Amino acid sequence: MTPFTISLAALAGFLLIWFLIEKSRRRTHPVTGGLQENINLPHTDEFELYANAFSHCSRKTRLVMAEAGVPYRYHSIDLIETGKYETIGPRYLKVNPSGLVPTLVHNGHPIYESDDILTYVADHASPDAGSLVPTDPAERTEMNRWLESGVISSDDPMENMPARAGSCIPGLTFPVFVTAIRYIPLRRILVGFLFHPDKKRPAFFTASRLFGLRTMLSQKPLQQMMHASRDHMRGHLAQLAQKLESTQGPWILGEQYTLADVTWSCILLRVDETGWLDHFLQDADLAPVRTYYTALKNRDSWKAAITDKAHPIVEKAEADLKKAIATDSKIAKALYG
Template identity: 30%
Template structure:
């Protein structure tokens, strides 16, 4: 494990619009932990990126965000970082991991479903479906960069599968089978959240925990990709109230809204403007069907 030079006890390397970075910033805000910010720009977002510099690769050899550095020791993967913060700051802010063993096991299952994991197939979990519906934003960012520049710069990316994906997205779209699967997965996940909230609330496990942080970021992304109307669907009344509650937490503003980034915002405007996503109707239909118990073959 490398030892990273540091100036403050906690330092965070992150990108404003990254789902995983949003989750970690929310956790830091909820735990009332101050940190030194190292804001990076990603290669898929802009030509003037900073996540593959020698300096950052010395912090995170994979060149991805976020990375938390605590007294010189790097911690990787957003869900592991949030667990870590709960251990080192147990008495301030909410406990982000339940102390009850039974609830903790269920929380682990939800976190695996919501995490952006490399070992999960595309669009098979909520954590891998949300990035699929985010592809139009990434494509808009990539297409603003010269073709040969994109092809050339990703040769340096330590994660070869990510390099191949971004090169692919510069010229082609995600296959429709994967897009359709993502819509179905999101609908099933929202229905599952609705059922869980109906048992109590206001949060998924009664108290505010890591899974609520993850949902805050995912729901915000649904708003970004102009699918937010599904969160106010008459088929999901508990989800609607839940989302209102998440948005009311101070951490939503300080850790998510205050970190909006220009390249990302410009791409949202370029792709959708003031219109809804063309996927919205299909997603709302899927939600309605799932709530009615209509089952379709998996994509």
């Protein structure tokens, strides 16, 4: 063997060893929702929240913390669409081995799954905060029905769109994913092929980075996914409008702001920032939704949880998408036609 061949073989061996070690450090596995009293994590504050600026589920947890008046230390965790695959890095996997955000840590014990976090925080609300859960059993059942409609399953995010508005979120978000990913270096996206457990994500983001919005919107499977999400979401918004009319608002259950409103705040925000809300609200029957959304944005919790935690890449992506819709008729037709 020549010195060059020996060097090449040594380099290949070194890279293989590095990959296997790094792969072992980035293993993920499912977790059970709720408080994990058997796990103790390093912490400095009573409550610490690991979350992402753009993540729908992360936003819900920040809103409920603000509404409940619970102080916490915030750990910003990147997803690839906001910078890098930090959720599958060794440091975060020690906090949440599933590689999902958000995670709330209370006195060192993690609470997994965003809806479990909502109820946990409501149970630990400040005495000065209003109750986020009705005392009346019938109203609590109704709140839970609206909470369930906002669920995004960790196993299948688009499961049961006819029954869940939350399941419509991924399909409606895809255009802004495409405009966001242009700000992420390709080398960071490709890391997903090595370590992300779901290879469809890096494949989608790589294609989006290389081909852009117009080409991605022309792909029939993506069009069908997006249009199914759009049509089902329109139905969910109609149900919301009817509910708001029947209770006379201002909130889903009437006078009391509850966990249902926390969840629907984030649904409407995602529909808004991805360019769909104005399209939907052209329907006069959805006027109560516009009034409701304005009231949600005027709450103090919105500034603390949403406005103050905005991500610059997401803001650029949102502006780019709106510009593309306004200036490119083919993109507008692919979305709304």
